[in-house]
Amino acid sequence: MTTSPSGYDLTPPTDGQRAALEADLSPEEKRVLLAHGTEAPFCGVLLGEKRPGVFCCRQCGLPLFRAGTKFESGTGWPSFTEPVDDTHVRAVEDRSHGMVRVETRCARCDSHQGHVFPDGPPPTGLRYCINSVALTFVEEGRPLPDPLGRGDGTA
Structure with missing residues (x-):
């Protein structure tokens, strides 16, 4: 088992778990998470989410x-200055669309989340530009989703 510094199991899902x-993903979620797609700007349900969690x-x-790391970037996608734990988000060079970008993927299941850019606000100067459809919001104090049965905790 591989554990992140913040205590989460980063062991990839087995083939059966994957x-x-x-199978639980919608067609749009599959397009973004598995096929590295992008949702249309300003349409994601989490763009305006402001509750603690x-x-x-x-x-x-x-x-x-x-x-607390989410900010209004004006880009049309939820934007964050830093991940919960640097080991939870994996950076991959993306040369698609005739440019070089840094794609962000979930470090556990390798699903596409979005991209990170060096034009964010202090303190990090980074803008993690993430697809709403790639995320699930959990309000503070609620149990985290646990589809792999790993019992990692609450928000």
Whole structure:
């Protein structure tokens, strides 16, 4: 088992678990999470979410971003300055669309989340630009999603 510094199990899902997780996704979620798509700007249900809590990977439930790091970027996608834990988000070079960007993926299930750009506000100067459909919001004090049965805790 691989555990993050914040105590979450980062062990990838087994083939059987992955099949079950993917079967639970909507067509739009599959397009974004599995096929590295992007939802249209200003349409995501989490764009205006302002309650205290945590944003978790829609596919495997790993906590990715805290609500306190979310900011209004004006781009049309939820934006965050930093992940819950640097080991929860994996950076991958993306050369699609004729440019070089840094794609962000869930470190546990490898699902596409969005991209990170160096034009964010202090303190990090980063803007994690994430698809709403790639996330599940959990209000503070509520149990985190646990589709892999790992019992990782509450928001």
